[in-house]
Amino acid sequence: MRALTWHGKHNVQMDTVPDPEIINPRDAIIRITATAICGSDLHLYDSYIPGMSNGDILGHEFMGEVVDVGRGNTSLKKGDRVVVPFVIACGQCFFCQKSLPAACDNSNPADKADASEIAFGQVMTGAFGYSHLTGGYAGGQAEYARVPYSDYGPIKIPDGVEDEKVLFLSDIFPTGWMAAENCQIERGDTVAVWGCGPVGLFAIKCAFLQGAGRVIAIDHHPNRLALARANGAEVLNYHEVRVREALQEMTAGLGPDSCIDAVGMESHGFSPDNIVDAVKTSTRMGTDRAHVLRETIMAVRKGGTVSVPGVYGGFADKVPVGAFMQKGLTLKTGQTHVQRYLPALLEMILDGRIDTTDLISHRLPLEQAPEAYRNFKENQNEWTKVVLHPE
């Protein structure tokens, strides 16, 4: 099959690789019909994430048709159309049973798990196409993918709904939803969102759906600000205004009730402390750039909540922990517990309560993925979200 593979910094290519196979009884093989490039894929593209090997297949936002199912899966059958969560979770462990699938204890294979246990204290959960730290699973920017625990993760899509409408159930829609939920929004709250990329845009939509009275969105790309505005947000361009002063003024001195950091480490790299020298070299070490995290803590009102869907990897310098404590803040964060949200979010799409496609800027054949990566990185104003279709 054809697949988008990683070959070093700023070097992704389309390769012909072996088709995936059923290995475990609960596996399924999906013929992929739509797949997307995520902002976090750019960290892989920039070669900032340790644990990558030549030839790894990328991609963690995908959907398609079940073409093969292991004998241990009785809930999926050939021909089913499914969206696959980017998080791989077993459904049986302590964390899955607590509805925390993004903390699953079993999906990271035993031979891959050491690195993240050393980096973070316990083992990271498995995910598709995101380095050996998350298990080294082949990703979904390809024609086929092997999906472990396929009786627990993938959600079936009814006929008559286009792929594009549901594709983002794989990652960014639940991520935006959880980001808003983590704000603990009360009716009429003002929510400030940093980053108007796809996650930020979904966070804006979801904040309104969860009862926010106002959403203030912060970015500098004109097109992304326009998308935010089209979704009901008031926008601030941080190249033109002093964000914190503007937020104080707009909220009559109170500060926003909650703040969402949908930016994360600013492509300065995953920086686990002293994992290996090779990692230091490849990441050109520094601490994570935590500028947005700092700003959200300083900007939010006293007693408010900071919600962090943005990805961080290592250590941050000069986080205002004094402000955090003295203002009595709550910080909620984490990789998205996708499986937990899927049924309710699918209902919302089918009921027409949310537009999940307005952020798509480009639709391309999978063969053009390498070009798409380059543009997605270099032309962020024009390229908001890329959906790829295998031929």
Add this chain to the structure above:
Amino acid sequence: MTDRPISTDADVDSSAFRDSDLHEGRHAADSLRAILIRRPRSALYNYWRDLLNLPVFSETVKSVEVLDATHSRWVVEGPGGKDVALTSVVTEDLADRRIAWTSTQGSDVDHEGWIEFRDHPFGRGTEVRLFISYDPPGGVVGKAIAKVMQREPRLQARRELRRFKQLMETGEISTSRAPDAAPRGSRHL
């Protein structure tokens, strides 16, 4: 431009992975690890006590031949990837609680281990603790071998328990190994 494969793969052999709190045991290299498994104590004990099950989830125990009620012959992947054979005798067997074993004379390597099963105090399942230890073959320890010895049982115990937990909780063992489970492309064939 070097011809080494491009990779940012974290190298597990790096000194950065060395556990600094090495446990000093009777043998040259040993380890203790604990894990929580959401299955009843008796189910876990019964599965492990049937030694023929060990090769199902263990990456080091390649085969087990049961000789009698307490003795069995194991082929184990030893340090450096070489197979070693040992005859194991079960020295303690407390039903649903603890199994201990040790290698007998005539084994390629001195090996002992024990596993304990305890109820989690608040009903989250079973706490499983595994201890394995061995002396290097021949008792003569080169510096390089000793270094490997220090790390291998710790890594082994950690991985054995993880695979055992995966099997007991999910019915399968997680894998992403290329080429079957994770097909990979390469331009440097």
